[in-house]
Amino acid sequence: MTNYFSSNFKLGILGGGQLGKMLLYNTRKFDIYTCVLESSNEAPCKIACDEFHLGDLMNYDDVYNFGKQVDVLTIEIENVNVNALETLEKEGVKVYPSSKSLKIIQNKAKQKLFYVDNDLPTAPFSRFAYTSEIEEAINHGGLSFPFVWKSAQFGYDGTGVKIVKAIQDLEGLPNVECIAEKLVPFKNELAVIVARNPSGETKTFPVVEMEFHPEANQVEYVICPARIPDDVAKKAEDIALKTSQAFSHVGLLAVEMFQTQDDQILINEVAPRPHNSGHQTIEASYTSQFEQHIRAILNLPLGKTDSKAGGVMVNLVGAEGFSGDVIYENIETIMKMDGVTPHIYGKKQTRPFRKMGHVTIVNEDLGEARRIAEEVKKTIKVISK
Amino acid sequence: MTNYFSSNFKLGILGGGQLGKMLLYNTRKFDIYTCVLESSNEAPCKIACDEFHLGDLMNYDDVYNFGKQVDVLTIEIENVNVNALETLEKEGVKVYPSSKSLKIIQNKAKQKLFYVDNDLPTAPFSRFAYTSEIEEAINHGGLSFPFVWKSAQFGYDGTGVKIVKAIQDLEGLPNVECIAEKLVPFKNELAVIVARNPSGETKTFPVVEMEFHPEANQVEYVICPARIPDDVAKKAEDIALKTSQAFSHVGLLAVEMFQTQDDQILINEVAPRPHNSGHQTIEASYTSQFEQHIRAILNLPLGKTDSKAGGVMVNLVGAEGFSGDVIYENIETIMKMDGVTPHIYGKKQTRPFRKMGHVTIVNEDLGEARRIAEEVKKTIKVISK
Incomplete structure (x- = not known):
């Protein structure tokens, strides 16, 4: 070695x-x-x-x-x-990750087909070479509203995804390779980060729960561990593990999933690297996702993924109505709160919904961490001069 | 602000x-x-x-x-x-720290006088302008064996300190300003890191216990929290706080103390910065000593100093008999152990007792962390090619 x-x-x-x-x-x-x-x-x-x-x-x-x-x-x-x-x-x-993994993951249509081929649960979908082909499919009864339009390539954090409820919602979408995915009503969005090294040793971080901002389609809170029944958590973990194995993935694989109304788990998408849903591991876990990624790709023994305390992560995004030189208003007030650590990314310019940093809240009591997280969210404002 | x-x-x-x-x-x-x-x-x-x-x-x-x-x-x-x-x-x-603090701390004689002047407990001592004056003091009955000789300036980690049991032990010591301190039998060496910001907000990390290597006079294990009665811990904390206030210190002040056989606390020395006795805070505390130092000197609110888990720190020093290009033998074996994180300092050359890194072991159960620490110590060897 x-x-x-x-x-x-x-x-x-x-x-x-x-x-x-x-x-x-x-x-x-x-x-x-x-x-x-x-x-x-x-x-x-x-x-x-x-x-x-x-x-x-x-x-x-x-x-x-x-x-x-x-x-x-x-x-x-x-x-x-x-x-x-x-x-x-x-x-x-x-x-690490391999070109084979990346080729599949870079293209959402290929990614979805991969799940189907590997018997991994995901929402039903159709693949289209061009967005313009969707209308025809609707006219021929091959597709019905509502559905989620997703650009096959290069979409992330709200770009390249749109909920389509009527034909006019397709207007203005780029005419690119895409998928139309069934809109599945869900209770929760969950994520599990799996680490795997070339020797095949595998460890999963606890299942987290993500609360999304309704408008910006960006994660607002990540809650670790997810407040879900043990059997649902177990199911999510098993599916994440199976996904990592199907890819023969080396390094971290963040598996984002939906928990449906009837507690089925469907894979939404994966990221083959450290992920926003794992930032709270820096403060809350025995091993941070970043250390774990290094351990995995260097074929070192993987670290313990248990939590030392409950963790909640709040994304810091630019406030609406502000663009320009950034100011973190009230950052000193949140630093007074119990177990609060801000991470400032150092971007000089803010604009609405731009990811400018994140804040982690750790507490023995997860409910208390979640309460403080809301206070953090209400207090700090990413504005401009 | x-x-x-x-x-x-x-x-x-x-x-x-x-x-x-x-x-x-x-x-x-x-x-x-x-x-x-x-x-x-x-x-x-x-x-x-x-x-x-x-x-x-x-x-x-x-x-x-x-x-x-x-x-x-x-x-x-x-x-x-x-x-x-x-x-x-x-x-x-x-x-921060101020020149006034540093002037006192840089000189061990001044440091000791400062404790006396501020009614802070420390072992009795005599100050000498030159080591050569000690013999005369002994001859005149002003000093008796055994005592600890300490160079007033620039001594750390075993250099500049010698236990003197007989006159010939003075041979070879540099003829510099020094102190002769009463050798106090003690149960434990303890340390408390105090953080203080310019607004006067003050927080202490839990009392830690230090186990020294018998030969090299270097810390071998730091155990957090110290396994001592609550009233002794309280006494150590109070004295550390009082010391920080006496200095009007801003930033971190690591206060090293002796717990005597009759549970008195005597200040040994202080360090006005992040300290080896606080490395376990990176993994074990809500706020690491390094983050706390930054918060303190920038007059930001101080972070929570509680521990998330029990922590033990093991110093990684060069093994005896090896000098040259360093190898960390069995580092992968210790990385398999529960809650173990090595920190490698990146020095290319090892030599006996040179500080090459440290390893932190965190565990809900402090006894288990201490057990694993011993296993770490036995397993990893800092040797040369």
Whole structure:
């Protein structure tokens, strides 16, 4: 086994954003030499890595030339040039997650087909080469309202997803490869982060519950553990594990799921990396998701995923009506509250619903943590000067 | 109140070592702009700060010119040019800890006199301008064996301290300002870290117990909370608080104490910064000592100091008989153990008793954490290639 702690080993990270930054804290704890590729000199990862490389994550040559210099290559964002990863894998670079996983995950239609092929529960859907084909399907009775339109590629955090209740809702949507998914009424949105290392050791973090902002389609609170019956939690965990195994996934896989009205679990989508639904692990878990990702991709033993305390995460997003140089109003007031830690991402400009940071609330009593989280949410305002 | 989170505020750190590195993780969480002064380009803080400045911490001009560029100046090592700090304070830079605190703490004789002047309990001692004066004091009956010889300046981690049982033990000691302290038999060595912000808000971390290596005079285990009666813990906390107040200290003050055979508490020495006896707070506490230091010096509300779980810290020091390129033998074995996180400092060369890192063990059950800590200690070996 490679001794990562005392060799000339290099870890490469594609993407230099906030997730990368939080990942880097843990590489430094283990004294691992890191190289980051990102297209902007303003990237949060510019400091805290050993080598910062400027380049386009979607450009074959940039990714290939960067990857050739490292021993293990990972990502903090899934929109990267997968063909370059394929070549690198053939040439002996360890790429986690694999190009095979990423190819499936990058395309929502392929992702859905993968679930069906692997007998993993997901909402019924139809795939279309172009949005314009949907109308025809409706006219021929192959599709009925309401449904969820999802762009097959590059959609995240509210872009590339729309609930379609009538034909006019299709207006203005890009004419791209897409899916139309049955709108399933659900009780809860849940997520489980699974870690798996190349030796096949697997661990899951506790099931979390996500409360979404009704307008922005962004997660507002993440609650760990989810306040659901044990048998439902067990079912969600089993499905998440089965998903990770189906991908032969290495690293973290965040599996987002719906808990339906009749307590069925349906997979919504997955993310092959540290995830917003795992930020509370920094303060609440024995092992943070970031440390766990490092342990997994380096084939180290996985850390304990139990919680030390109840955790609630609040996303800090730009307030409506404010754009410009950011101010975190009342941040000092929330720092007085019990077990509250803000994480500020350092973006200089705010705009409505822009993700500017997150706040974690930990407490022995989860109900109390949730109560304080609401107070945090009401108190801090991300506005502009 | 300054809004540190969205201004052009700059924090300066004197010293670029391991403590600084762990401090920087937390400045990044709050997106605080940091400048570090250190004399070596190999410093662990070289990456993760916004600006790295090369310079000598003991040189007036280097410290002054660096300090002029920042708004708040702190330290991660106490051996810095205090005269420069005094000038900076006069010119409006906020220096925490203050030059006044540092002047007293840098000199062990002054430190001891400070305790006496402030009615703080400490072992009886005599001060000598030169070690050579001690023999005369013995001859005149002013001092008797055994006693502890301590160099007044620049002693830490076993250097500058010697137990003197007979006259020949004085041989080879440097002829410097020093103290001779009564050797007090004690049950336990304890420590309390006190945080205090400029507004006077004060919080203490739980009392910890330190087990020293018999030969190297280095801490081997730190156990949090200390396994001592509540009334003894209360006494230690009160004395630590009183010490912090006597200094009007801002930032962290780690107060090391002896618990005597008859349960008296005597102050041994203090460190005005994050301290080895607080490393377990990273994993075990609601707020780590590093986050707390940042909160304190920026006059932010202090974080909760309770523990989420029992914590034991094991120092990783170079094994006897090995010098050269370091190898962490069996590190993967300890990472399999329950709740174990290694922190590797990244020093390339090991030598006997050199501090190379630390390992934290967290567990709901402190006894179990202590048991695992012993297993960690027996398993991992810091050796050379």
